[in-house]
Amino acid sequence: MKKMNRRYNINNLEELHAMVASLKAEHKQKGELLLKDTRVYFHQFTLGGLIKKYASSSALLKIDDKLNISSSLMSMVLPFIMNTTLFKGSGFLTKTLVGLASNKVGKSLDAEHISAIFNSVKSWFTGSKKKKEKEPQYVDYGIPPDSETY
Template identity: 30%
Template sequence: METMRKESKIRNLDDLRLEIARLKTLAKEQEDYLSDQYRLFNDKVSAPVRFIKSLISWVPGADIAKNLFAKGKKDEDWLSKALRIGLPIVLNRFFLRRAGFLKRALVTLLSQQAAGALNKDRISSLISKVAEFVRPAKRGRRVVRKAVDYGIPPDSETY
């Protein structure tokens, strides 16, 4: 059985160089075509999202809601993230048991916004201010105690 053999157009070095140039040109054309198709596909897929964003931009107060539901901010620390999750749960569980859905949703949004404003630096400064207020104020002048003289100096060689 004879194997199929493809005849090559390349007979010498010049033919090889021409074939390499032709293949490079063909590859460049295909890359350009695929990049154009990819760009067109992305435009078609993102068209509904752009349409919805343009509709939302007309709604007053939409920016505030968008900022509330934005992903984690870069300057948030662990305490802010924990308060964003924990504060609405605690408020809804203990203080708003019999409240309606709208009240709970409003309190959740507001508590998440307030938790985002808090961070560990602000809380530590608040705690230090409260501690300053609670500590008793120092009265009068400070009493200076004199060292008690027991008669024998500590460095003496007396036993």
């Protein structure tokens, strides 16, 4: 690390005290900035940061376009879910037909459809968090703009 040599033109004690105070303030400000930057850097490597980076919808869509993971996974999982939940007491023939139909539906689903379904289900439980900000309204006090009291 390169050491900086600063030269100050200090002529009396008051200037010295003022310079010491300004250097202490600068030191404190740089320390807080360094701490903030360090927190941001380490936040990238926490579990939440990694999930935000790699499990976001855009990252999943990029991976899914290449490998088509979501449709192959849904073609295996969807028949299992349908037969174990909705058609639990059904016979062999019904379960086979449901398995074939849900297999075809699962192959047609891609990451965009799955993320849209997930977002719509999530919106049922979370509600809207977006609040409309009220714009400050102009208040007219009856003083004309070219008045001397304006």
